[in-house]
Amino acid sequence: MDIFEKLKATHHEQVMFLREQVSGLRGIVAIHDTTLGPAIGGVRMWDYQTEEEAVEDALKLSRAMTYKAAGAGLNFGGGQTVIIGDPRKDKSEALFRALGRFIDSLGGRYIAAEGVGTTYEDMDYIRMETRYVVGIPSSRGGSGDPSPMCAYGVIRGLEACQVFRTGSDNLAGLKVAVQGVGKVGSIIVKLLLERGANVTIADVDRDAIERVCKSHDVTVVSPDEVFDVECDVFCPCALGGIINDTTVSRLRCRVVAGAANNQLEEPRHGDQLHERGILYAPDYIINAGGLINVTDEIYGYDEKRALRKTAAIRDVLYRILVSSKEERIPTYKAADQLARQRIEKVGRVRRSYVSS
Numbered sequence: 001m002d003i004f005e006k007l008k009a010t011h012h013e014q015v016m017f018l019r020e021q022v023s024g025l026r027g028i029v030a031i032h033d034t035t036l037g038p039a040i041g042g043v044r045m046w047d048y049q050t051e052e053e054a055v056e057d058a059l060k061l062s063r064a065m066t067y068k069a070a071g072a073g074l075n076f077g078g079g080q081t082v083i084i085g086d087p088r089k090d091k092s093e094a095l096f097r098a099l100g101r102f103i104d105s106l107g108g109r110y111i112a113a114e115g116v117g118t119t120y121e122d123m124d125y126i127r128m129e130t131r132y133v134v135g136i137p138s139s140r141g142g143s144g145d146p147s148p149m150c151a152y153g154v155i156r157g158l159e160a161c162q163v164f165r166t167g168s169d170n171l172a173g174l175k176v177a178v179q180g181v182g183k184v185g186s187i188i189v190k191l192l193l194e195r196g197a198n199v200t201i202a203d204v205d206r207d208a209i210e211r212v213c214k215s216h217d218v219t220v221v222s223p224d225e226v227f228d229v230e231c232d233v234f235c236p237c238a239l240g241g242i243i244n245d246t247t248v249s250r251l252r253c254r255v256v257a258g259a260a261n262n263q264l265e266e267p268r269h270g271d272q273l274h275e276r277g278i279l280y281a282p283d284y285i286i287n288a289g290g291l292i293n294v295t296d297e298i299y300g301y302d303e304k305r306a307l308r309k310t311a312a313i314r315d316v317l318y319r320i321l322v323s324s325k326e327e328r329i330p331t332y333k334a335a336d337q338l339a340r341q342r343i344e345k346v347g348r349v350r351r352s353y354v355s356s
Helices: 003-010 051-071 093-104 120-127 147-166 183-194 206-215 267-275 289-299 303-311 313-327 331-349
Strands: 014-020 025-033 039-046 077-084 110-114 175-179 198-202 233-236
Touching: 003 051, 014 051, 014 093, 025 039, 025 051, 025 093, 039 051, 039 120, 039 289, 051 077, 051 289, 051 331, 077 093, 077 110, 093 110, 093 120, 110 120, 110 289, 147 183, 147 233, 147 289, 147 303, 147 313, 175 183, 183 198, 183 206, 198 206, 267 331, 289 303, 303 313, 313 331
Parallel strands: 039 077, 039 110, 175 198, 175 233
Antiparallel strands: 014 025, 025 077
16 A cells, blocks of 8 residues: 555545554554544544555544534544454553553644544543543543434434435334444434334344343344345444445335444445435434534533534435435535535635734
8 A cells, every 4th residue: 555645545634653562552543634623533443454454444434524523513624543453352541541642642633532442431541641532431521422422313314314205204113224233223223213113123243132132122134134124214333334336236225324434335335325216314424423422522511512413413414415406416425515615615714814
């Protein structure tokens, strides 16, 4: 991989490779765009097979975060940390504190948050070494687990899709196939059932399936079968790239709307959904509730304020769906337009010199 050519193509500002011998930390911090403000993004810990795979993930996730923050109306840019390691056995206080010191060396250009494979307890260790972290436990004045807010935002996005398709935001009777019932997906299942939806679930983690089945009346299918379920909504809540050459033709749904990041393996898969008449809720719009929640800490966390901002996901997504229809373009392109327009306009405003 020619990293500089890659950064030129993706328009990234900075990539930092991290290594700390005592803790065993091997990681990457990617900063995509800081036009709107300091970069913010999750800390993902994953057992990557190659270093190139880790770099690709950092670049994709940080770019998506730029667009997520812009689309949500937040004054932040996009960043991402990835740690190469198994979150089930390689975590330690020393590892996250070492990461915190590296983050602190960036002087506020990047603010860390919880991500896949990490918890708000891990963020607390990072906090011991830097103030540039959000998503810390509520017992320490933070916002705590962002999963409930992310799930609530997805429900609001589903309401927007329903209004666009049927004129009503009623989710009763809706058939939803939820792929991934971890921290966010399990809450989405609960909220859907409370609203009268019929839910089918799938997950590679049998323990996660059992936890949901103990509390809720759901149908269970295998991780591979979930793509073939006839339903109104396919709700991906696991890892990214699940709309791809293998799966896109198998979907038997009217809507794709879920909490996973980078659901489209490539942009052309969004074109294929559009061609098939499947309404796609751009992931970085519908799943922005978690980001909204943790960034509110910076102003002194107020749950009601975070809820109000997250509820607005419905209006933002509805505007994107209308724009997609009027301009006859896929929804992911309409979402990108909205995000880029805000970045460009604010960027032009900030060209004006202001004396310090």
